[in-house]
Amino acid sequence: MSVADAQATVTIVPASTAPLVSRDSASSYWLIAPAVIFMSLFLVIPILMIVYVSFWTQTTFKIEAKLTLDSWQTFFASDTYITSLFTTVRIWLIVLVTTFVVGYPTALFVGLFVRNKTLQTALLVMCVIPFWTSFLIRVLAWRPMLGKEGAINIILQGLGIIQQPIEALLFTELSVIIGMTQIYVVFMVGPIAFMLGRIDPSLIEAARDLGADFWRILRKIIFPLSLPGVVVGAIFVSVMVLGEFATSAALSGRKVNLLGNIIVTQVGSLKWALASVVGVILTVIMGLVVAGLLRIVDLKKEL
Amino acid sequence: MESKVLKPILAVYVGLFLLFLYGPFLVLGILSFQQGPEGGPQFPITEWSTFWYKHLFGLAPPSRVSPLPIGEALFRSMTLAGMTMITSTVLGVMSAQAFRKNFRGKSVIFYLIVLGMIVPGVLVGLGTALVATTTGIDRHWWSTAFATHVVYTFPFAFLVMLAIFNRFDSSVEEASWSLGVSPLKTFRKVTFPLIFPGVLSAMLFAFTLSYDEFSRTLFSSGRDQTLPLAIYGTFTVEIHPNVFAFGVLTTIFSFSLLAVYAILMTLSVRRAKRVAIQEAIA
Amino acid sequence: MTVPLHRDALGVARCFGNLHNSQRLRSPYIGALDALAGKMAVEAAIFSLDGVVKRYGAHTALDSITFSIKNNEYVSLLGPSGSGKTVLLRTIAGFEAPDAGTVHVGNHDKTRVPAHLRAIGFVFQNFALFPHLSVFDNVAFGLRYGIMPIAEDAVRERTLKMLDLVGLTGLGERGVTQISGGQKQRVALARTLVTEPKLVLLDEPLGALDANLRTRMRIELRRIREQLGVTFLHVTGSETEALAMGDRVIVLDQGRIAQIAKSDDVYNRPASANVARFLNRYNVFDGVLEGDRFTSPYGQFGFGHRVPDRRSAYAIRYDRLAARASDGPQNGGATLEAGYVASEYLGSAVVHFFEAKGGKVIEVEHHLSNGPPAKYVAGARYVLAWKPDDAIVFG
Structure with a gap:
């Protein structure tokens, strides 16, 4: 509503009722005010601060509020940083695909094939249970799994599938992807299973009666109906993977440097301006990804 | 028809999926009982012991591994x-x-x-x-x-x-x-x-x-x-395996937290439920 | 006070559900309650609305509603769904703010007063009992937490007395989800009445009950109200309920008041064709009114009296029609030819359904006190006849 419209409304409404109506929403304003103030102070201002500081002048020991593009030039001139930008995008895309590929069949089973509500809930709870263990411990738990003398190598050797332990499992990009997939796949399974659970079984029966085979039904009916769930899951996974630094720190042996890791190192050496540049770039990528995903489906309509 | 074939396949897949989710925890749990202080955070288990749990609470004799803060x-x-x-x-x-x-x-x-x-x-x-x-x-x-x-x-x-x-x-x-x-x-x-x-x-x-x-x-x-x-x-x-022992303990702690929540929830829901059942009978 | 059953209203009551059984059920607590009733002196207009308007965007839900209610009166508010009756009730209670107009309780302007300071009781259709409290705590709620602090002893005494009055003696410790629909209704009523409001608004209070229980609760409602001498404004979508319960009936039509009158006046002399339609006791025909002739698609009819209305229509009550074989003798009066469809037994009367040309359904009601009903052949043509003096014309 434009200002002119608002003024017009005010003049139409009889003067006597104005106090009652405004008192009505006044209580809402008082209730919401603390939250708005809190989020403005501790979320909006810090993010604006990142943008502002990215243009500050950084010297080895201190930082000054003199505006410059130096830190931006440093970032785009450095192979290390550009590589890390591409690594971040690559790992994000790969993890997005792996969580979808690994998670979708599970969601299909839980949401569509299990029609018993109790069993369905039990399976979903089993997927969520690992979340009550510290995130960092869950990441660390992959080390004895993937290592040269780890469980996977021991089992594969015991079964006689391999003779020499696979060393590529730990402290590589692969270990980071495996770790992230395990940690974030549940965020894909949940929303998809939720959407699949809402499909009317008679719809699939009808398609089957018309002679459609399962793959056709999956492509033409099941997948389109589950798409909002896929998008919600993809937003969850994207937001978390793009801001990641712990999994790569724990499982890559410093070989994989994501943008998040760059921020951590730069802050560690008090290079605030460069850390801010990386922060702004990360924010922009995040905004593009979320906006792009939201264009695929109209979530307000679907949920 | 397909679902007769597909459903068991998917069920097996979900089993593997859960193994993927829980596998690291199993390994973590097993290795937390590694012998200490020489035993490392990997297989094989040289000797089963609760050394790292004692170490966590400062009950183990001093060794080169510093206790977790x-x-x-x-x-x-x-x-x-x-x-x-x-x-x-x-x-x-x-x-x-x-x-x-x-x-x-x-x-x-x-x-x-x-x-x-x-x-x-x-x-x-x-x-x-x-x-x-x-x-x-x-x-x-x-x-x-x-x-x-x-x-x-x-x-x-x-x-x-x-x-x-x-x-x-x-x-x-x-x-x-x-x-x-x-x-x-x-x-x-x-x-x-x-x-x-x-x-x-x-x-x-x-x-x-x-x-x-x-x-x-x-x-x-x-x-x-x-x-x-x-x-x-x-x-x-x-x-060191003390981190694993710690992971096991935090997991147990999280579950007790969850149990407290479940108990509180059941208590607040039970009355309504019991009442609903009685109404259904009447 | 006495139940104002006039001659015509008695007829209504009889065919609607044996209201003549609604003799006051004497309560042993009537002595105590007389004192309570005595406190409320009989005075004119304890409540009035003046020019109340409520809009939702472009839609006008209430259009300058003006009326007043006397002390110790039972007023029914009748209207089809969407006529604005619930909005009106919520505006009176203070849940919604009117866009214009005033709400007075006694001499006090309550238009800007929040709901909890209005001393107006409200009984909800879905009862809106507090599910986490027992029956006793539900009833004691307003006394305990209201703006006037009351000692817990007095709360106990008044609550127990009220539980007795509404017939819930001994059920105080039950949870409100553990009791039947009729009992929930009583709790809702007791909870409101125990706070001694000047006016109680009832929003389709019997709507959630089954038919059997509804008839019993009607009688109960009247008894309790008369014992306490409190004023009721009872909203209902059921014309039988409105006519049987109210001393007066307000008929609401598209946010406007179509008629305010005593029950039998509304029944015998509906103020508009729409009111006649809501009553569900009239066959209403559209047509053209010229002088003293009314021309409908089924022929020209004479009529007894005329009521001014924006559109012309012709109404004849179901029980004023008689059906006879189409080749029988014609003895003047208004007639129309129709095919017999079916009959429905109502206990004290039978309603025969006929279909005139164009698919218009015409109902003919035969009271069993006038002898056994005639047998009709499905699909056969009959002549429906009535005395023009019994008919009302609008226009």
């Missing part, structure tokens, strides 16, 4: 999670209550709140650290880190309460007003008791998220470490 860190994390839980639940209930009416700027405020759970922790932590250093405010786990935690957990509490109020029949509140009971007292005596299960869920969410949070805390907590930061510290150095 968990005592104070645990206290800080619990206190921080408690503070965060209360603040974000209060804010969540207030905001969701405000959202029951229409007001100008409602959708903008909705996105502002949800932004708190979407923006990655590193960015919030970095921004808070920048604001703190430029304004000369000291960073502490109970001040700056607390603010970043609430920014993160409050949106969850808000969404939980929003869902609860969506299904809330407001005619009981109107009934209370019409009996001459003021809106404030109505909230205390009618609304709050009825939304209490939702408040419990919001509290659980806020507590566990804050308790496990580290990417925001990393830059915003200053010198004193919280528990996740203590664990994060072990990433860079050589790890």
Whole structure:
């Protein structure tokens, strides 16, 4: 509503009722005010601060509020940083695909094939249970799994599938992807299973009666109906993977440097301006990804 | 027809999927009983022992492996999670209550709140650290880190309460007003008791998220470490099975927390359920 | 006070559901309640609305509603769904703010007063009991937490007395989800009445009950109200309920008041064609009114009296029609030819359904006190006849 419209409304409404109506929403304003103030102070201002500081002048020991593009030039001139930008995008895309590929069949089973509500809930709870263990411990738990003398190598050797332990499992990009997939796949399974659970079984029966085979039904009916769930899951996974630094720190042996890791190192050496540049770039990528995903489906309509 | 073939295949797949989810925990649990202090964080188990559990509580004889600094860190994390839980639940209930009416700027405020759970922790932590250093405010786990935690957990509490109020029949509140009971007292005596299960869920969410949070805390907590930061510290150095033993203990702790929640929830739901059954019989 | 059953209203009551059984059921607590009733002196207009308007965007839900209610009166508010009756009730209670107009209780302007300071009781269709409290605590709620502090002893005494009055003696410790629909209704009523409001608004209070229970609760409602001498404004979508319960009936049509009158006046002399339609006791025909002739698609009819209305229509009550074989003798009066469809037994009467040309359904009611009903052949043509003096014309 434009200002002119608002003024017009005010003049139409009889003067006597104005106090009652405004008192009505006044209580809402008082209730919401603390939250708005809190989020403005501790979320909006810090993010604006990142943008502002990215243009500050950084010297080895201190930082000054003199505006410059130096830190931006440093970032785009450095192979290390550009590589890390591409690594971040690559790992994000790969993890997005792996969580979808690994998670979708599970969601299909839980949401569509299990029609018993109790069993369905039990399976979903089993997927969520690992979340009550510290995130960092869950990441660390992959080390004895993937290592040269780890469980996977021991089992594969015991079964006689391999003779020499696979060393590529730990402290590589692969270990980071495996770790992230395990940690974030549940965020894909949940929303998809939720959407699949809402499909009317008679719809699939009808398609089957018309002679459609399962793959056709999956492509033409099941997948389109589950798409909002896929998008919600993809937003969850994207937001978390793009801001990641712990999994790569724990499982890559410093070989994989994501943008998040760059921020951590730069802050560690008090290079605030460069850390801010990386922060702004990360924010922009995040905004593009979320906006792009939201264009695929109209979530307000679907949920 | 296909489902007769497909369903068992998918069932087996889900079994493997769960193995994928739980496998690392199994390994972690087994290795936490590794012999110490020489036994490393990998197979084979040289000898089964509870050395690393004793080590965790400072009961093991001194060795080259320094004990995890968990005592104070645990206290800080619990206190921080408690503070965060209360603040974000209060804010969540207030905001969701405000959202029951229409007001100008409602959708903008909705996105502002949800932004708190979407923006990655590193960015919030970095921004808070920048604001703190430029304004000369000291960073502490109970001040700056607390603010970043609430920014993160409050949106969850808000969404939980929003869902609860969506299904809330407001005619009981109107009934209370019409009996001459003021809106404030109505909230205390009618609304709050009825939304209490939702408040419990919001509290659980806020507590566990804050308790496990580290990417925001990393830059915003200053010198004193919280528990996740203590664990994060072990990433860079050589790890020992004491971290695994600690993981097992925190998992047990989390489950007891979950059990407390489940008990509270059952108690508040049981009465209604028992009543419903009796009604069905009658 | 006495139940104002006039000659015509008695007829209505008889065919609607044996209201003549609604003799007052004496309660042993009547002595105590007489004192309570005595406190409320009989005075004119304890409540009035003046020019109340309520809009939702472009839609006008209430259009300058003006009426007043006397002390110790039972007023029914009748209207089809969407006529604005619930909005009106919620505006009076203070749950909604009117866009214009005033709400007075006694001499006090309550238009800007929040709901909890209005001393107006409200009984909800879905009862809106507090599910986390026992029956006793539900009833004691307003006394305990209301603006006037009351000692717990007095709360106990008044609550127990009220539970007795509404017939819930001994059920106080039950949870409100453990009791039947009729008992819930009583709790809702007791909870409101115990706070001694000047006016009680009832929003379709019997709508959630089954038919059997509804008839019993009607009698109960009247008894309790008369014992307490409190004023009721009872909203209902059921014309039988409105006519049987109210001393006066207000008929609401598209946010406007179509008629305010005593029950039998509304029944015998509906103020508009729409009111006649809501009553569900009249066959209403559209047509053209010229002088003293009314021309409908089924022929020209004479009529007894005329009521001014914006559109012309012709109404004849179901029980004023008689059906006879189409080749029988014609003895003047208004007639129309129709095919027999079916009959429905109502206990004290039979309603025969006929279909005139164009598919218009015409109902003919035969009271069993006038002898056994005639047998009709489905599909056969009959002549429906009535005395023009019994008919009302609008226009």
